[in-house]
Amino acid sequence: METKPWMNTKWWIFFSIAVFLYVSYKFLKSPGPASSIHYAVLLALMTGLVILSRFFKGGLAGTGKSRYLLLLSLYGFVFVATTFTVSYLVANSRVNFMLFLAYAILNLAIAVKLLDKRYSSQNLLFFALGAQLGFAASIILVGMLTKSNNGLVTASIFSVGFAAALAVIFFRNKTGHKKIVLADSGTDFHHQE
Amino acid sequence: MISSMKSRFGTFIFSYWKPALLLLFITPVLTELLANNIPAKELFRPKLFLMLATLVYGPVLLLRELALRWNLRLAGYIVLGLVYGIYNEGLLGKTFFQQQIANTTFVDYGFVGGTNLPWAAVISVFHAFYAFLFPIL
Numbered sequence: 001m002e003t004k005p006w007m008n009t010k011w012w013i014f015f016s017i018a019v020f021l022y023v024s025y026k027f028l029k030s031p032g033p034a035s036s037i038h039y040a041v042l043l044a045l046m047t048g049l050v051i052l053s054r055f056f057k058g059g060l061a062g063t064g065k066s067r068y069l070l071l072l073s074l075y076g077f078v079f080v081a082t083t084f085t086v087s088y089l090v091a092n093s094r095v096n097f098m099l100f101l102a103y104a105i106l107n108l109a110i111a112v113k114l115l116d117k118r119y120s121s122q123n124l125l126f127f128a129l130g131a132q133l134g135f136a137a138s139i140i141l142v143g144m145l146t147k148s149n150n151g152l153v154t155a156s157i158f159s160v161g162f163a164a165a166l167a168v169i170f171f172r173n174k175t176g177h178k179k180i181v182l183a184d185s186g187t188d189f190h191h192q193e
Numbered sequence: 194m195i196s197s198m199k200s201r202f203g204t205f206i207f208s209y210w211k212p213a214l215l216l217l218f219i220t221p222v223l224t225e226l227l228a229n230n231i232p233a234k235e236l237f238r239p240k241l242f243l244m245l246a247t248l249v250y251g252p253v254l255l256l257r258e259l260a261l262r263w264n265l266r267l268a269g270y271i272v273l274g275l276v277y278g279i280y281n282e283g284l285l286g287k288t289f290f291q292q293q294i295a296n297t298t299f300v301d302y303g304f305v306g307g308t309n310l311p312w313a314a315v316i317s318v319f320h321a322f323y324a325f326l327f328p329i330l
Binding site for chain 1: 199207208209210212213228248251252254255257258259261262263264266267268269270272273275276279280283284285286289290291292307308
């Protein structure tokens with residue numbers, strides 16, 4: 001991720017006001033099932049969240065591969081937390097739900113650990129790879145034993161794909177010239193030859 | 194000459210206009226195409242794509258600039274992602290307030306004060322990650 005702002009400040013203000021006016025006009029002109037009270041509540045909620053976000057300062061940790069791994073872990077977490085919680089509500093299968101919950105927690109744990117500078121990136125990659133492969137094996141096994149539904153098949157494919165992506169990162173990291181090492185000081189991981 | 198003019202126009206609004214345009218291009222693709230919401234044939238119709246890249250997903254760029262200027266950490270990015278979710282589905286799409294939505298899981302319960310609360314919660318989180326965090330990370 002590029003860490004510099006891309007946009008000039010005055011144009012940022014201009015576009016923000018333009019978007020705000022356009023959306024407000026569209027909403028209030030044809031509110032559909034909503035009312036102006038709904039509109040006010042949404043605006044208040046958005047303003048509140050923007051203010052809240054200012055309490056979380058400090059910048060993002062990690063660069064390069066550690067950032068990609070973070071991205072993958074978050075993707076796994078959200079994919080499971082949204083899609084399969086919904087599928088649980090429909091299919092009402094406790095086995096599915098528990099497995100996917102475990103998978104979501106695992107991915108979240110990896111994402112959180114990536115931001116913890118006590119762990120080297122090599123060890124984290126190895127941990128993440130092992131965990132993903134283990135999880136993929138277990139859900140495939142459960143799927144075979146229970147002859148379960150599409151949700152498990154989808155998750156198996158996803159998990160294997162995830163593990164494959166991690167494997168690529170891991171082995172490229174291991175055999176390539178570039179290695180990610182923990183910086184002696186500061187919060188970021190650094191690449192070095 | 195033309196590239197010089199383009200560059201000048203670009204830097205007039207953006208200091209880095211190429212990555213900014215790339216972000217505007219990939220965000221609808223990641224969110225609508227890869228999440229299987231809009232088929233490719235529909236998505237790449239110029240009128241629709243232009244609207245998605247500017248009015249619908251343009252605020253992703255604005256929020257990204259805000260997050261960087263404020264030097265937010267991951268939690269801050271997620272909170273701004275929720276703001277984007279409310280913008281997209283609440284203000285623009287108004288799906289928060291519809292009882293009948295495409296995803297039938299949310300049709301029969303949690304409709305309070307004219308608002309479909311379970312749907313609002315799920316879709317805001319979805320946008321926080323798929324439309325905001327993943328493209329900008």
